Amino acid sequence: MKRILVIDDDSIIRTLLSNLLHKAGYEVVTAVDGNTGLNLAFEVQPDVVITDYQMPGINGLEVLERIREQSRVPVIMLTAKGEDMDKILGLDYGADDYITKPFSYDLLIVKIKGVIRRVYGEYSESTHAEVFEVDGLYMHIHQNVIEYNNRKVELSSKEFLLLYSLLKNVDQIVSREELLEILWNDIDFVDDNTLSVNITRLRKRLEEIGIADAIETKRGQGYRLVNNWGKTLG
Numbered sequence: 001m002k003r004i005l006v007i008d009d010d011s012i013i014r015t016l017l018s019n020l021l022h023k024a025g026y027e028v029v030t031a032v033d034g035n036t037g038l039n040l041a042f043e044v045q046p047d048v049v050i051t052d053y054q055m056p057g058i059n060g061l062e063v064l065e066r067i068r069e070q071s072r073v074p075v076i077m078l079t080a081k082g083e084d085m086d087k088i089l090g091l092d093y094g095a096d097d098y099i100t101k102p103f104s105y106d107l108l109i110v111k112i113k114g115v116i117r118r119v120y121g122e123y124s125e126s127t128h129a130e131v132f133e134v135d136g137l138y139m140h141i142h143q144n145v146i147e148y149n150n151r152k153v154e155l156s157s158k159e160f161l162l163l164y165s166l167l168k169n170v171d172q173i174v175s176r177e178e179l180l181e182i183l184w185n186d187i188d189f190v191d192d193n194t195l196s197v198n199i200t201r202l203r204k205r206l207e208e209i210g211i212a213d214a215i216e217t218k219r220g221q222g223y224r225l226v227n228n229w230g231k232t233l234g
Contacts, residue, residue: 002116003027005046007037007063008078009055013101017050017108024109034058041067047120048112052078061093068094072144072157074115078103094156119157134167135230137211148229151209159202166215166225175222199223 004026006017014030021028029044031037034055041049041063049067053060064075074096096115099108132139138147144160145152155163166174180195203215216224 001025001027002047003029003044004112005029005031005037005040005044005049007031007034007040007049007051007055007060009033009052013052013078020105020108021112024112026112034060034063037063038066041073042070046073048115049073049075050078050112051075054080064093064095068156072154072160074119074157076111076115094158096157118161132164132167134170135227137167137229139164139167146205146209148209148211153205153208155202155205158198159205162198162202163206163225166223170225170227173218173222173224177222179222 004021006014006021006028008014008017008030009032011032014032018028018030029040029046031040034051034057037049037051038058040046049063051060051063055063058066060077064077067073067075075094077095077098079098079100096119097111099111132141136148139145139160140147144155144157146155146160146163162179165179176195199215199217206212206214211229214226214228216226218224
């Protein structure tokens with residue numbers, strides 16, 4: 001049973017979400033504010049966090065930033081209708097998805113199942129191994145850690161999924177639309193800048209383990225991961 005942490009200062013929303021998620025078969029833990037939510041995020045180790053954006057004290061974006069300092073747990077942001085900039089900020093800061101209020105039960109469950117599938121299940125579609133490897137570049141699936149030449153770095157869930165998608169198609173162009181579909185399942189909302197931000201972060205993570213200039217931007221097409229690290233192995 002997956003455990004979901006709901007952080008919202010609105011008691012009606014908390015009760016509604018708790019009831020809906022219980023009926024869907026999830027274990028639910030709730031928090032009345034950002035501070036409490038942060039403590040619970042590290043104490044109960046949820047599989048998914050749902051946090052409101054607009055909260056007194058520590059808001060949802062701050063909650064997201066603090067969680068990302070220590071954890072890669074998938075986070076879904078709740079926003080009011082029309083808060084497009086808030087959604088963009090949330091995604092750029094490491095949110096896995098968003099949902100606007102008021103929301104439907106069916107959409108909520110689809111969003112939750114989507115992040116669970118993408119974060120916990122996407123990597124094992126062809127194999128159930130815990131490590132995915134291409135020419136000495138290792139992806140430790142359950143840790144969101146990549147390793148090369150005994151150097152390791154931890155990635156965010158978005159960075160990890162992005163690298164996995166490119167590495168499965170190494171030396172081939174992966175379209176912008178395909179990457180957006182894999183990462184956010186909402187290509188109409190997320191813009192080029194949001195994807196570019198995540199590509200930039202991934203490039204920096206790769207450089208930290210000694211792999212530079214491996215991700216090529218193909219203007220108007222997408223991105224390609226070039227296996228220049230494998231050429232140095234023999």
